[in-house]
Amino acid sequence: xxxxxxxxxxxxxxxxxxxxxxxxxxxxxxxxxxxxxxxxxxxxxxxxxxxxxxxxxxxxxxxxxxxxxxxxxxxxxxxxxxxxxxxxxxxxxxxxxxxxxxxxxxxxxxxxxxxxxxxxxxxxxxxxxxxxxxxxxxxxxxxxxxxxxxxxxxxxxxxxxxxxxxxxxxxxxxxxxxxxxxxxxxxxxxxxxxxxxxxxxxxxxxxxxxxxxxxxxxxxxxxxxxxxxxxxxxxxxx
Numbered sequence: 001x002x003x004x005x006x007x008x009x010x011x012x013x014x015x016x017x018x019x020x021x022x023x024x025x026x027x028x029x030x031x032x033x034x035x036x037x038x039x040x041x042x043x044x045x046x047x048x049x050x051x052x053x054x055x056x057x058x059x060x061x062x063x064x065x066x067x068x069x070x071x072x073x074x075x076x077x078x079x080x081x082x083x084x085x086x087x088x089x090x091x092x093x094x095x096x097x098x099x100x101x102x103x104x105x106x107x108x109x110x111x112x113x114x115x116x117x118x119x120x121x122x123x124x125x126x127x128x129x130x131x132x133x134x135x136x137x138x139x140x141x142x143x144x145x146x147x148x149x150x151x152x153x154x155x156x157x158x159x160x161x162x163x164x165x166x167x168x169x170x171x172x173x174x175x176x177x178x179x180x181x182x183x184x185x186x187x188x189x190x191x192x193x194x195x196x197x198x199x200x201x202x203x204x205x206x207x208x209x210x211x212x213x214x215x216x217x218x219x220x221x222x223x224x225x226x227x228x229x230x231x232x233x234x235x236x237x238x
Contacts, residue, residue, distance in 0.1 A: 047118035048109035077149040078142040089129035091152040101154040111165040128160020128221040135217020156218035162187040163222030
């Protein structure tokens with residue numbers, strides 16, 4: 001941001017009188033407020049708020065307004081459309097499904113937003129959602145008992161946020177390291193439970209099959225994303 005200073009204005013004397021140059025005083029530049037100088041990435045809750053809002057809006061459109069076409073945003077395992085790889089992560093089966101995912105998105109999304117910024121958390125959410133969808137389509141049957149399988153929910157992307165929130169805090173900074181260890185204990189337990197449930201044949205909640213494969217795929221996508229970004233040279237590093 002450019003800083004603007006006040007331009008000095010020369011004084012003029014009345015006619016017939018001698019002129020004496022008056023030294024111009026250098027005006028102090030106008031200081032930008034602390035709020036405007038803060039980077040956009042650290043603005044309070046922009047990215048997570050946008051993700052939460054989209055999840056709520058699509059849930060209302062689907063289950064309250066019953067708008068036609070919303071279910072077309074679910075991920076169809078047999079014939080997935082290009083947009084479904086992302087849109088499925090903003091759709092939910094019922095209020096309990098939505099509520100649980102929004103809680104985790106609010107908590108772990110904020111953790112990621114602290115380190116990666118508003119646009120960073122949005123991009124990570126979308127990329128790990130694609131990773132979760134890929135795992136579901138490639139590793140789960142497209143048709144079960146004569147019905148086409150579909151996937152929906154933010155949980156695959158949230159597992160990606162789980163992984164990123166931990167890995168970005170593994171540093172020599174004692175505060176970040178402590179946070180990473182606390183979060184890591186929770187995340188590792190969640191991933192192990194998902195793996196055990198998948199090995200046991202999967203769980204059903206409220207008559208809906210839990211997408212353990214998608215959860216694990218989202219977590220793996222988060223790990224790979226952090227690993228790939230770590231290979232990019234830091235331009236500020238000396």
